[in-house]
Amino acid sequence: MLGEYIKSGDFKGEKHVPVIEAPDTVKKNEWFEVEVSVGKEIPHPNLVEHHIAWIELYAMPEGAPYILRIGRYEFSPTLEEPVIKAKIKLEKNSKLIALSYCNIHGLWEGSKDVKVEE
Amino acid sequence: MLGEYIKSGDFKGEKHVPVIEAPDTVKKNEWFEVEVSVGKEIPHPNLVEHHIAWIELYAMPEGAPYILRIGRYEFSPTLEEPVIKAKIKLEKNSKLIALSYCNIHGLWEGSKDVKVEE
Amino acid sequence: MLGEYIKSGDFKGEKHVPVIEAPDTVKKNEWFEVEVSVGKEIPHPNLVEHHIAWIELYAMPEGAPYILRIGRYEFSPTLEEPVIKAKIKLEKNSKLIALSYCNIHGLWEGSKDVKVEE
Amino acid sequence: MLGEYIKSGDFKGEKHVPVIEAPDTVKKNEWFEVEVSVGKEIPHPNLVEHHIAWIELYAMPEGAPYILRIGRYEFSPTLEEPVIKAKIKLEKNSKLIALSYCNIHGLWEGSKDVKVEE
Ligand SMILES: [Fe+3]
Ligand SMILES: [Fe+3]
Ligand SMILES: [Fe+3]
Ligand SMILES: [Fe+3]
Numbered sequence: 279m280l281g282e283y284i285k286s287g288d289f290k291g292e293k294h295v296p297v298i299e300a301p302d303t304v305k306k307n308e309w310f311e312v313e314v315s316v317g318k319e320i321p322h323p324n325l326v327e328h329h330i331a332w333i334e335l336y337a338m339p340e341g342a343p344y345i346l347r348i349g350r351y352e353f354s355p356t357l358e359e360p361v362i363k364a365k366i367k368l369e370k371n372s373k374l375i376a377l378s379y380c381n382i383h384g385l386w387e388g389s390k391d392v393k394v395e396e
Numbered sequence: 397m398l399g400e401y402i403k404s405g406d407f408k409g410e411k412h413v414p415v416i417e418a419p420d421t422v423k424k425n426e427w428f429e430v431e432v433s434v435g436k437e438i439p440h441p442n443l444v445e446h447h448i449a450w451i452e453l454y455a456m457p458e459g460a461p462y463i464l465r466i467g468r469y470e471f472s473p474t475l476e477e478p479v480i481k482a483k484i485k486l487e488k489n490s491k492l493i494a495l496s497y498c499n500i501h502g503l504w505e506g507s508k509d510v511k512v513e514e
Numbered sequence: 515m516l517g518e519y520i521k522s523g524d525f526k527g528e529k530h531v532p533v534i535e536a537p538d539t540v541k542k543n544e545w546f547e548v549e550v551s552v553g554k555e556i557p558h559p560n561l562v563e564h565h566i567a568w569i570e571l572y573a574m575p576e577g578a579p580y581i582l583r584i585g586r587y588e589f590s591p592t593l594e595e596p597v598i599k600a601k602i603k604l605e606k607n608s609k610l611i612a613l614s615y616c617n618i619h620g621l622w623e624g625s626k627d628v629k630v631e632e
Numbered sequence: 633m634l635g636e637y638i639k640s641g642d643f644k645g646e647k648h649v650p651v652i653e654a655p656d657t658v659k660k661n662e663w664f665e666v667e668v669s670v671g672k673e674i675p676h677p678n679l680v681e682h683h684i685a686w687i688e689l690y691a692m693p694e695g696a697p698y699i700l701r702i703g704r705y706e707f708s709p710t711l712e713e714p715v716i717k718a719k720i721k722l723e724k725n726s727k728l729i730a731l732s733y734c735n736i737h738g739l740w741e742g743s744k745d746v747k748v749e750e
Contacts, residue, residue, distance in 0.1 A: 515741050519692055
């Protein structure tokens with residue numbers, strides 16, 4: 279259901295796709311910084327009538343049965359850009375997934391695989 | 397991506413599935429009440445260690461290119477049950493979709509089709 | 515600080531003031547329904563340019579050192595009205611406090627005292 | 633009401649107080665980075681049973697009638713630390729105010745004045 283309506287694409291050509299910037303490899307259970315943003319290459323409008331309202335960050339650990347919600351970042355149009363740096367940690371190799379919402383163009387997702395070393 | 401990790405099922409046998417209760421048919425652009433809940437048939441634990449953290453409500457209008465986010469309801473464990481009555485309206489036949497999150501068992505979805513009459 | 519900038523008033527004359535409807539007396543630790551709304555007497559605009567974005571519900575138990583956050587309800591303009599029915603419980607006599615945010619007119623609060631019986 | 637229950641103090645001695653790090657002076661309507669965190673000097677527990685659930689960032693512009701909500705950052709315990717870097721802009725000299733919530737110790741606030749130059 280919901281998955282059918284979440285769009286994605288190449289963020290270099292499609293301004294709605296959230297981009298996750300994180301190291302390719304991190305240490306198990308050590309805090310690291312991750313940047314999550316929309317409009318990395320092509321800025322998205324930041325207007326009351328048309329804006330990115332929020333980004334939610336998830337991690338899907340390899341082989342795990344359930345997805346983890348890491349954080350949620352809500353932006354107020356014109357006052358804040360949809361880009362955030364957060365401090366997170368992982369226990370296993372994981373796919374980080376960002377879900378973002380444009381008040382006009384709906385849900386979009388982007389992802390980044392992160393390897394976890396002991 | 398994210399869609400692959402959202403689980404669903406029959407709420408009568410699986411306590412995590414969000415349930416949407418709304419009229420089968422509503423009037424175009426007229427406010428109506430919708431109840432969204434988790435644990436309708438089999439209660440879900442409501443403990444700090446294990447609880448439903450939030451439910452997000454979406455509408456996918458028939459033939460529309462983008463999904464709409466209607467509302468988001470965050471619950472604090474032990475203080476509130478994951479059930480909410482909201483007042484919404486629709487312009488077209490729509491699929492209402494609820495997405496909920498258990499801090500242990502991840503993302504779950506449920507839906508309800510609502511017909512819209514002039 | 516923040517408290518200086520939260521406005522209040524009589525909801526019958528001021529459309530921004532959140533209204534809490536709950537029983538005057540409830541049973542200790544038994545679930546009850548509470549309605550929280552903005553615009554009870556005088557409707558507030560529900561437009562992308564001017565709307566109630568969210569309401570947060572708190573409880574301050576008598577004699578307790580810390581306030582409890584019960585729930586948070588986010589509304590998308592034009593799709594949902596800022597009114598919600600929630601299911602909560604209390605352990606002690608408490609002051610329920612609702613905090614709401616208008617994207618133009620800032621923060622507003624309203625409260626309701628609820629007695630708790632064994 | 634709510635203002636009476638929001639605590640504050642010196643973040644060097646009280647681990648709950650949110651800290652805002654931003655330039656003392658910024659250019660009018662130019663984006664700048666702000667860091668908002670809890671536990672800057674003395675780390676706060678980050679456990680399911682005891683954690684910082686969210687931080688909300690506000691700006692009160694000098695002489696303005698209403699406060700502005702800039703952003704809201706929600707953290708999931710054990711997966712994310714309560715520290716965020718955001719990208720915001722201001723139009724006038726403003727008091728930035730951060731409000732944070734500990735699931736055990738309630739609401740806390742911290743602030744930082746930022747001067748705005750043409
Ligand atoms: Fe858009
Ligand atoms: Fe569960
Ligand atoms: Fe208003
Ligand atoms: Fe604490």
